[in-house]
Amino acid sequence: MQFRYFILMTFCLAAFIRSTAQQVSKSTAYTAPIQKTLSAMDAYDRAQQARSDANDLWEKKGATGLEIEKGITILKKAVIFLDSIPVNELANGNIYLKARRNDIYLDMAQAYALANQRDSALTSLENMFALGEPSGVLNYIQKNPSLASIRTESRYLAVINKMKMQGELWENTALNTSYKNDLTLTEKIAGLSLLWSQAKYNFVYFDHLSNDWNQTYLDYIPKVQTTKSTAEYYRVLMNFYAQLKDGHTNVYPPDSLSTQFYSRPPMRTELIEGRVFITEVSSDSLYKAGVQPGLEIVKIDNEPVIDYSDRVVKPYQSSSTPQDLEVRQFTYGLLSGPKEKPIVFQLKDKMGKITERTAARTGYHDIKSKKSLEYQTIGNVGYLTINDFENNRINKNFDSLYTQIAATRGLIIDIRYNGGGSGNIGFNIISKLTNKSFKTSASKTLQHTSRPGDEPRWEISKPYDWAANGKIYYDKPVIVLIGPRTFSAAEDFAVAFDYMKRGKLIGTATGGSTGQPVPFNLPGGGSARVCGKRDTYPDGKEFVGVGIMPDIVVKKTIKDLQSGKDAAKEKALEILNKGK
Known part of the structure; x- marks a missing residue:
């Protein structure tokens, strides 16, 4: 996951901890001598206690100038604590602790602004941005009443503009173009490039692959250049990300194309002992039409079902293991397709009798859904x-x-x-x-x-x-x-x-x-995600790419x-x- 997502998450977490910290007895643990056995979470707790104690002073309604100053003093001591060599070293290995300095500088900016110490408030805000504060807090900064006194200052506006530009960069704002039937060549190259770069800098399983990701990118440039529609283009993108072989790394076409890609009748199919069977039907009308659990699917649209799946479904499935690919190919994706195109089945019962049935992909009003x-x-x-x-x-x-x-x-x-x-x-x-x-x-x-x-x-x-x-x-x-x-x-x-x-x-x-996917938007209204967190058993045993046995x-x-x-x-x- 990108660094900015972690910081944003910890900002929200910090707000929660701050709201509950009042239930904990007050202490000055953040000013106590640093012990050799101090852990990252101990340091995190000290910093959070400092924020809680300080904010209780400057945030309360009718806070006096003396109370605000006391709060600022506590925050200053917390910065000294976080800047100390042992705590700095701990923060380099713990992103949650590292983010506390950003939060404390934002607290200081608000406290200084309330005390009408504008230069100090602006310096604190600049320090916060210099540490790499994500643009996700921009809305909070712009609406927070504590900062009202500095909103017209040129230094404040400079920080806000920089954060906006940072947000536009990481949110790929210029690339979020609207849907049309066929994107421009520029948009197509930009979308492919964005997929390549997001994976290069965030994907955590390149060691699972044998192919060169940069070469794969080069190989797909002519493929996207020759596409004749946005639908065709997105199929190429889906196939491109399928090369990463990860179930949490996917491309999703625009909503305008969802019924063309994902429409399917209310039933489940499964590959069992090398043959495809209907295992579940969630519509009584479909069941009464002769599409029932236990029947084997021999052909789809007059093509042997395995051949059909290999040609129509498999190339676009992002999967981490053979068993996951099998599910995506024969359970989730086998019957997906254009809304207006019905599926023609050739079905065989356990006695060997073959019948042909046609099923619409949509239009069912009697679907029974499973409970959680x-x-x-x-x-x-x-x-x-x-x-x-x-x-x-x-x-x-x-x-x-x-x-x-x-x-x-x-x-x-x-x-x-x-x-x-x-x-x-x-x-x-x-x-x-x-x-x-x-x-x-x-x-x-x-x-x-x-x-x-x-x-x-x-x-x-x-x-x-x-x-x-x-x-x-x-x-x-x-x-x-x-x-x-x-x-x-x-x-x-x-x-x-x-x-x-x-x-x-x-x-x-x-x-x-x-894992934790990093989401992002693509030209034409589509989106994608790339797995940015690598999970293992607590002892380091790998299961992603293998499965839990x-x-x-x-x-x-x-x-x-x-x-x-x-x-x-x-x-x-x-x-x-x-x-x-």
Whole structure:
């Protein structure tokens, strides 16, 4: 992830910490002697305490000049603390601590402005910008009433203009052109170049590749030059980023083209034992038309289904592992296409009878959607399905079910179809399965220097110790079901669960892709993202590009599908019921 995104994130985090710091007893820890054992987080806490103490003085309504001066003095001491050699060294390895100086200078600018010390306020604002403050705080600065007294000053306006130019540079404002049926050659080259440069400076998995990224860029210039439409151009861009082989590094066409690229009927398909089957139909009208689970798809539009997928789908899929590519090729992307073009299937039942069916890609009014969380009790075993980590109600729903879950002899958590969302939602679930803290993933990002010719270095973030919930604690056996559609934040969940040895993982390898993507816009209204954070197990074990491996492998078979058997689920039930 780009440095500016981290700073913006920590600015928001700092605001939260500042709002809650009043609950902590006041201290002058930031003025205490620096201990040899001081950690980056200790230093961070000291700086935040200083900000909290100072802001309590200068921010309060009706603050006197003496109170504001006391607040400024506290902030000055905090800057001295952060400038000390040991703390500076810690900050070089911790981006959250490093960002505190920016925040303190902004606090000082506001306090000085309230004290009508304009030169000092302007100097503080200039110091803040000189440290590399991201343009994301520009709106806050322009609207903050504390800075009203310096808004007409030329030095203030100079800082604001520089931040605006910085924002336009990093937001690629000039390249965010509007959609038209065929972009200009200039726009096409600019878009390709932007994709190349964003990956070169942010992508964290070049060591997974064997190709030269710069040469790949050169190879694609003539390809974009010969495109005849924006739709064709975006297909080339999608294919370009597919060369990076990462599930969190993707190109998305403009909204104006979404129905041409992503329209598909409400059904799921899957490659099982080398053949493609319908596994799920979410529309009664489609089901009644003869498109049903268990049927094999032999052809699509009169072309053998594997050949069709290799030609129409596979070249545009960004994936980190063979199992993830298989899902994208035969589950997510196989039936996607133009809204107005129906799909003609050749289907075969288990008796070998072949029929032909036609399905529209859109126009269904009876689609049944899955819930984020579903629960049932099977015998005396709880079965909890979590289909995503995107819904903030998941944790509340889990809590509401806890009485039922607590009465079981064991719990199965099924995240086989969980494509991710917020890792915190999953960690909150795990915190209720233990009475001890547990570790989340370790990670690292790229840190660039301004020295010509220097290659980027790794910025290391150690695994975080997530506290046990305390109020709710399920202490019975737990099994987690995983598969190739277990992805992103669901893999963060699986890593934490696996590393703490809370229970068995059953199923097949996960998708093998997580991280923090850096998003950006492209000419013509499209967008893209590139993975800027490299996650591992807490001990450094890699799983991106590999997948999280189950303790017990259970693969889906054609026989299981056609008989309605869920072998992984049955295996989990068998293990948990052995405790009778």
